[in-house]
Amino acid sequence: MTSVAEGSSAAIKVSAEPAPIRRLEESLVNRIAAGEIIHRPASALKELIENCLDAGATSIRITVKDGGMKLLQIQDNGCGIKKTDLPILAQRFTTSKLSTFSDLAKLTTYGFRGEALASISHVANLTVVTKTKKDTCAWKACYVDGDLAPSKPGVTADPKPTAGNDGTLITVENLFYNTPTRLSALRSSSEEYARILDVVTKYAVHNAGVSFICKKAGSSTPDLSTPSSSTTQQAIRLLYGQNVAKDLLNVEVSSSKKGKRKRKSSDDLDDEDLEDATSEQWKADAHFTNANYHSKKMVFLLFINHRLVESSRIKRAIESIYTTILPKGSSPFVYLSLQLDPSIVDVNVHPTKREVHFLDEESITECIADQIQAALARIGERVFEYQTLLTGGIADPNGGRKPSKGSQKICNSGEGADGEEPALPAIAEAKKIASQHKVRMSVADRTLDSMFPVAGPSQSRSREFAADEGQTSNALKNGRKDKDIPESQCFLASVLGLRERVLKAGHTHLTEILEKHIFVGVVDVQRELSLIQHSTKLYLVSHGALAEELFYQLGLRQFGNFPRLKLYPAPPIRTLIALAVDAEDGVRRSSLSKADIIDSIVDILVARRDMLAEYFSFSLTADGKLESLPLLLPGFTPNLDKLPLLLMRLGPQVDWTAEAECFDTFLRELAYFYVPGPGPLLTSYRAPASDSQGGASGPAEDTYQGKEDADDAVAEKWQIQHVLFPAMRKHLAAPKALLTTDVVQVANVPDLYRVFERC
Known part of the structure; x- marks a missing residue:
């Protein structure tokens, strides 16, 4: 007996005999299961981020x-994966989080089923680099x-x-x-990005x-970057903007804040008491915006138990x-973190863990909503700004007029005391500053470089003779503290004359600009350009020229009492001068x-x-x-x-015939050497490292084991911002x-306002 399915262009015959049931091939089963876990690149990344946090x-x-779709790479500095675990790392249901089914009742980690990496390996090319x-x-x-696979034909599949x-680098291609x-x-x-x-x-x-840090491949600047050790409110301000952060409220709710009755014996507990007993095992932290x-x-x-989930009820x-x-x-805008006792949460109800179920969901949700509503009621006034009349002021409810002071604020918090209209807030006595004359008052405000990941020089590892991390960090700490550099006591008339000449040549307004400037950012490392702000004006400065003058003055300031930067091993100056002479074009035109x-020169x-x-x-x-050099600026x-x-330049460029001219030209050459930037291309030269042993005369010692690669623009920007400009100030x-x-x-901000007004 057969039946014909109507309504289609071709009739489909359905046999009365049942089709045989077959076991699907394992590869097909795994690919179907992978489709339930990995919907799109974002879902794969979610699983990988959770693994990083678990580590x-x-x-x-x-x-x-x-x-x-082409590349998804994530790198962490977690605990890593043991080599012995790599063969089964991407197999299904392999995990370090569970051993028995009862472990689900006390689960505190993100992953637990061992399906994330397995699912990814069935729909993409997966590579793992890990180190404990x-x-x-x-x-x-x-x-x-x-399963493990060879990275290229002809090699074994074993880990190489x-x-x-330290940590793990996972690449999904x-x-x-x-x-x-x-x-x-x-x-x-x-859209996927x-x-x-x-x-x-x-x-x-x-x-x-x-x-x-999240960025596109090939891009030098990240699209998202957050620092570590920040607060939730700081993270919201950075990621969602100041408009959200300035209107943000915060409440913390827990089951202990609900009224708890005196506990009865276990035999006398009724249903209501049982509900209280279970609901005492949760707490919530909510950040939400007010009515403005x-x-x-x-x-x-x-987030429920630190998992990113969805809940239509909440x-x-x-x-x-x-x-x-x-x-x-x-x-x-609402951010809610709910932490529950793992024993009352079922995390295994959705393939992607997008949803969870927990006991007393309705009562817990109601309690959180009540606390949010109470907070909005306490600080729930909407603030409106309006412009006062140019010809008058604000009418005083008690008669008379108040002087107009520009834009004022009204709060619609309802009626005032005794049912009267709420009185307008008192007008601030201080004169209101026009927008075009407002300036940043704190150097802690955001700069251009804060939008990008900034690393200190000690984080660069591009040179074989990298500086010792502890010593470099100590030097950087000295630079950050911006310690005063004392002026040495000197009785030489030549040096005193040079110091006096520096003071007379100083420009009062320019010096004031540098003393009170706010650093904005490095514009171009190669061209030695930076931006600074003073009052309402923005200046483009050559930090190379400023640095050269700074180091010259620091040389005069510390004359005869320099800290030492020791070199180890001590390089022969004849070899170094020969390298520079070979690279100098002007030598060919010399008669010598x-x-x-x-x-x-030697x-x-x-x-x-x-x-x-x-x-x-x-x-x-x-x-x-050469055993040591003068250290002009700590850090x-x-x-x-x-x-x-x-x-090489110390030979012909220094006037060795007169005392004052000798000191002046020598310090000029030393200052030119200290200016930040790449050195000449001397391929056969390797910079010496410092000797961490041994002492030196002078008020302080600083050891150095080699400057990191000058092409590392991030490290150089860090030194310019955090050491050089504070010293200039x-x-x-x-x-x-x-x-x-x-x-x-x-x-100039006022000039820009005039331009905008004409537009």
């Missing part, structure tokens, strides 16, 4: 290409369909040793390459103590609070041979080594080895790649000559 990471870096603190090297493993930092239907259903790469940013933003708010903030779409971040309850407060069509030039320096050591802490041995390390050029008497080309005003 105790404090820094998470994410790199994305083509919306995550005990490992001497990192291990790299590639996975296909849950490789270079890597060609997502959904074997499921074309799922791939074609995805949106554009820009926006979903990724949304996921990272939410986890960054909830994990404010973890640093998150509203947007078209509600932003609702919900969302509706909070939305109902704002319906009577906000205008129609407007929505608030290169050997004669090198001998002449003889000059060695003959005057006693004077150089006494006055400048420039220590040379009798056989021509600032010069680029030792410039050392050959310095030694305190010690530089700026000469008028800098006004010609090195300090240029580029903007």
Whole structure:
């Protein structure tokens, strides 16, 4: 007996005989299961972020290409994965979180089923590089369909040793390459990337103590960057803007705040008491906007036991609070973190853990909503700004007029005392500052560089002779403290005359600008340009020219009493001078041979080594080895790649015939050596490191084990902002000559307002 399905172009015959039931192939089962877990790149990233947080990471870096479809890379500094666990890492139901079913009742981690990496390996090319603190090297493993796979033809599939930092680097490439239907259903790469940013933003708010960085592959600037050790409110301000942060309220609710009755014996407990007993096991932390903030779409971040989840019941309850407060069509910002006893939560109700179920959901939601509503009622006045009349003031309810002071604020908090109209707030006596004359008053305000990940020089590891981390950090701490550099006691008339000349050449207004400036950011490292703000004006300055003048003045200030920067091993100056002479084009036009030039410079320096050591802490041995250099600024390390050029220039550029001219020209060359920037290209030269042992004369000692690569723009920007400019603020008497080309005003806020008014 057969039946024909009507309504289609082709009739389908259905056999009366039941089709045989077959066991699906394991690869097909795994691919179907993977489709339940990994819907799009953002869902894959969510699983990977949770793994990073489970590993105790404090820094998470994410790199994305083509919306995550071509590349999705995440790096953390967590505990890493043992090499012995790598063979089963991407197999289904392999986890370190569970051992028995009863463990679900006390689960405190994100992942527990062991499906995330397995699912990803079935729909993408998965590569893992991991290193534990005990490992001497990192291990790299590639996975296909849950099993180890060779990274390239002809090699084994076993994990391979490789270079890597502590933690784990996971690379997901060609997502959904074997499921074309799922791939074609995805949106554009820009929309998928926006979903990724949304996921990272939410986890960054909830994990404010973890640093998150997310950027596109090939981009030098991240689209999202948060510092570690910040508060939830600071993270919200950084990620969602000041408009949200300034209207943010915070309440903490827990079951202990509900009225608890005297406990009865277990035999006398009724249903109501049982409800209280279970509901005493939760607490909530809510950050939400007041009545002054509203947007078209509600932003609702919900974390239950630190999991990013959705709950239509909780969302509706909070939305109902704002319906009577906000205008129609407007929505608030709400971040809610709810922590429950794991024994009352069922986390295993959704394949992607997007939803969870817990006991007493209705009563807990009602309690949280009541506390939010109470907080809005206490601080719920909406503030409106209005402009007073130009010809008069504000009418006083008791008669008379109050003087007009520009824009005023009214609070619609309802009726005043005894049912009267609420009185207008008192007008501030201080004169209101016009918008075009407002300036930043705190150097702690945000700068250009705060929008990008900024690392100190000690974080760079690009040079083989990298500085010792502890010593470098000590030097940087000294620079951050901005200690006063004392003026040495000197009785030489030549030095006193040079100091007097510096003071007379100082320009009062330019010096004041540098003393009271607010650093905005480094514009161009190669061209030595930075932006600073003073009052309502913005200046483009050449930090190279300012630095050269600063170091010259610091040399005069510390004359005869320099701290020492010791070099180890002590390099022979003849070799260094020869490198610089070979690279100098002007030597070819000289009547002397290169050997004669090198001998002449070496003889000059060695003959005057006693004077150089006494006055400048420039220590040379009798056989021509350079043991130490003067340290002009604590915390600032010069680029030792410039050392050959310095030694070569000390011969012809220093006037060795007169005392005052000798000191002046020598300090000018030393200042030029200290200016930040890359040195000359001397491929056969390797900068020496400092000797951490041994002592030196003078008031202080600073050891140095090599400047890090000058091409590391991030490290150089850090030194310019945090060491160089604070020293300028305190010690530089700026000469008028800098006004010609090195300090240029580029903007003035009142002038910009006039332009805008004409538009």
